[in-house]
Amino acid sequence: MRLDGTGLIEHAGELAGLLADTVDAGASIGFLAPLDRAEALAWWRERAAEVAAGRLAVWVAFDGGLPSGTVSLVFPGKANSRHRAEVAKLMVRPQARGRGLGRRLLATAENAAAAAGVTLLHLDTETGSPAEHLYRSAGWTAIGTIPDYAASPDGVLRPTTIYYKRTGPAALTG
Template sequence: MITRLSAAEFAGAVPALAEVLADCTNGGASVGFLAPLDAASAEAWWKGLAGDVAEGRVLIWAAWDGARVVGTVQLRPARLPNAPHRAELAKLLVHRDARGRGLGRALLTEAERGARAAGITLLVLDTETGSPASRLYASAGWTEAGTVPDYAADPGGALKPTTFFYKTL
């Protein structure tokens, strides 16, 4: 089951979201953090989003396996006056032990549905070039906009190229 988290639900889910983030980072996913990522650091990062979640500046969905959070995705609507139609898709994460069940695609589909409902007509994202996520976005109808070499470090600290994608809804 995938649900959009209210601010209160988000606050209660922070430890579980932190566990997913740490698992993905420590498993090699390039999502903005270096390994090893400990639970306290991951939890602090999520807690730092509480105000944005409460104000609707970050929309968060969680994938559940029973009572356990096993995946998440975010939409970050643009805040500029000339961009109310645009949002960034961010932190599409699936715990390693929940992969292979289509949760990444289901989270992506739900975030796209939520964007449409919010009147967003253009989504953008970036991901490590050649990663499983990159292949997921391409197969889900996202358009590659370009690649920047040495854009971000992977969890081990090595600089890697990043591919930018967009999708018109």
């Protein structure tokens, strides 16, 4: 389900739990563990304005009324960049992993990007993480690794790998 700004605010508490659980399970998505739920809640609430402005799109998969996973697209504001978007915050609750949810969320973002006229997607992920297997198997291309790019949830500096994928008509021609 794609959330608008109001929906994001309405589900911010549940999304904060998803974010905290994902970080505490070791996913390197920009936070250190243990992630305080109040910090996670504030982070999600701050995204509502970006969603309302069209700079961010957020999809959430629900299971039993609780979010089990999410993915976002970040749209750049520059005129020369409107053909691309960044896939961000693809996360799956630890208890929901291994059932293809991450792959379905990624496909949702890719399809929505293509439908919106976005022809190029990019992302970064911790080198050696389980997410790398997902991106490679979904047809993403690694373009390089940056050492000591970000701290893992336990505070250790880790490298990141940058990926891209063409979408829509450009995927067929180039």
